[in-house]
Amino acid sequence: MVSIAERLPTSTRRQWLTLAAGAVAWVTAYWVNGWLWDRFLYDALGMAPTDRLTETIHFFLYDTIKIALLLVGIIFLVTVLRSYMSIERTRALLGGKREGIGNVMAAGLGVITPFCSCSAVPAFIGFVAAGVPIGVTLSFLIASPLVNEIAIGMLFSLFGWQVTAVYIAAGLVIAIVAGWVLGRMGVQRWVEPFVFETKLGGQVIDSTAGLTFDQRIQMGLEEVATILRKIWPYLLVGIGLGAVIHGWVPAAFFTTYAGPGNAFGVLVAVAIGVPLYSNAAGIMPMVQALYEKGLPMGTLLAFMMAVVALSLPEMILLRRVLKPQLLAAFVGVVATGIVAVGYLFNLILA
Amino acid sequence: MIIKVLGTGCTNCKNLERVTREAVDALGLDATIEKVEDYAAIIGYGVMSTPALVVDEQVLVSGRVPKAAEVRELLAPASA
Numbered sequence: 001m002v003s004i005a006e007r008l009p010t011s012t013r014r015q016w017l018t019l020a021a022g023a024v025a026w027v028t029a030y031w032v033n034g035w036l037w038d039r040f041l042y043d044a045l046g047m048a049p050t051d052r053l054t055e056t057i058h059f060f061l062y063d064t065i066k067i068a069l070l071l072v073g074i075i076f077l078v079t080v081l082r083s084y085m086s087i088e089r090t091r092a093l094l095g096g097k098r099e100g101i102g103n104v105m106a107a108g109l110g111v112i113t114p115f116c117s118c119s120a121v122p123a124f125i126g127f128v129a130a131g132v133p134i135g136v137t138l139s140f141l142i143a144s145p146l147v148n149e150i151a152i153g154m155l156f157s158l159f160g161w162q163v164t165a166v167y168i169a170a171g172l173v174i175a176i177v178a179g180w181v182l183g184r185m186g187v188q189r190w191v192e193p194f195v196f197e198t199k200l201g202g203q204v205i206d207s208t209a210g211l212t213f214d215q216r217i218q219m220g221l222e223e224v225a226t227i228l229r230k231i232w233p234y235l236l237v238g239i240g241l242g243a244v245i246h247g248w249v250p251a252a253f254f255t256t257y258a259g260p261g262n263a264f265g266v267l268v269a270v271a272i273g274v275p276l277y278s279n280a281a282g283i284m285p286m287v288q289a290l291y292e293k294g295l296p297m298g299t300l301l302a303f304m305m306a307v308v309a310l311s312l313p314e315m316i317l318l319r320r321v322l323k324p325q326l327l328a329a330f331v332g333v334v335a336t337g338i339v340a341v342g343y344l345f346n347l348i349l350a
Numbered sequence: 351m352i353i354k355v356l357g358t359g360c361t362n363c364k365n366l367e368r369v370t371r372e373a374v375d376a377l378g379l380d381a382t383i384e385k386v387e388d389y390a391a392i393i394g395y396g397v398m399s400t401p402a403l404v405v406d407e408q409v410l411v412s413g414r415v416p417k418a419a420e421v422r423e424l425l426a427p428a429s430a
Contacts, residue, residue, distance in 0.1 A: 086413070087398050118360035119400050119413070121389050126398040198390045200398075207399035207413025219414055226361065320389065 056247030074153035110143025135183015151280035190326035242289030266342035273306025302342025
């Protein structure tokens with residue numbers, strides 16, 4: 001079996017041409033998407049544009065292509081750009097930093113460092129071995145999934161820069177404050193002792209230094225394929241639900257039960273979001289449809305953050321290095337932060 | 351030759367193992383491929399990003415899955 005990237009031409013000029021051709025194809029596809037489905041449904045199949053079922057089908061087809069295109073473009077760009085950072089460089093930058101400034105730096109670096117939650121344990125041990133305080137390490141681990149670049153790209157494309165800025169700022173504040181509070185609680189005693197005994201061997205290997213441009217492009221393509229392969233069922237279900245909500249659920253339904261008038265809206269959204277686990281990209285179509293139906297943005301951001309920031313698989317991994325008390329405090333502090341942000345933004349963005 | 355694939359069972363770790371086996375078979379190398387899942391052992395190699403590829407105790411790749419051709423190139427000098 002040969003991976004996609006192996007079929008890429010190797011000479012630099014042809015490579016740039018391929019990239020440029022890809023960009024043109026992307027823009028064209030994005031641009032003709034709506035028009036194409038109009039022609040297909042209304043002209044070729046003769047369906048009435050005002051019919052509710054037609055509208056739902058149109059929404060589903062149009063959104064599936066649109067979201068897929070956005071994801072491909074955003075994941076590719078993010079992965080290639082992020083490949084110029086590495087967790088090892090972040091570790092070096094954070095080593096010896098005090099709490100406070102360390103929490104701020106860790107949260108910021110958490111956003112731009114390429115990081116897979118499957119590396120959470122070696123990263124945690126590596127940080128501690130470099131003398132990074134536990135609270136600062138936790139700021140990094142909170143920010144990394146919470147302020148997700150793919151979510152940033154999707155939010156920007158779907159809702160514009162204000163919502164995106166609010167999302168980034170809120171995520172950073174939660175990561176900084178939660179990490180700082182946990183650090184203040186003296187959580188060292190709740191870290192598994194083996195973490196402090198394990199020493200990083202020899203020289204630390206920088207995972208992305210010295211990669212060729214070719215390899216970075218290849219990483220981007222592989223990442224697109226990996227993520228899409230993993231989330232496409234969720235994406236289709238999400239877009240399907242979005243289409244049904246868009247076409248069939250009366251606007252009054254959600255505003256009555258979860259609108260700005262409901263004091264428990266944010267709490268309920270976070271309570272539903274924490275056990276749910278999905279990639280930020282997977283729930284974006286739902287968020288979009290619910291926003292159209294009048295759900296307040298603060299509630300939706302809180303829901304999205306709860307889904308991406310706290311996930312069972314990551315908790316199970318972190319349990320290897322954190323004792324249950326700290327894990328519970330971690331979930332509690334982050335969830336509280338998300339709820340607070342939800343209410344705050346319902347006030348500001350209303 | 352002793353080849354070790356460092357990682358704790360994520361998709362990428364399995365991919366790296368598969369690509370490595372392909373490369374070893376393609377080159378007809380006489381090599382044993384071991385999976386290292388113990389965190390202390392992984393950290394012991396100075397690796398913070400999994401998966402990683404270790405050949406005769408030297409870390410050659412960390413934090414990504416190289417394509418099969420690249421693994422063949424990495425392993426080729428060792429086979430000579």
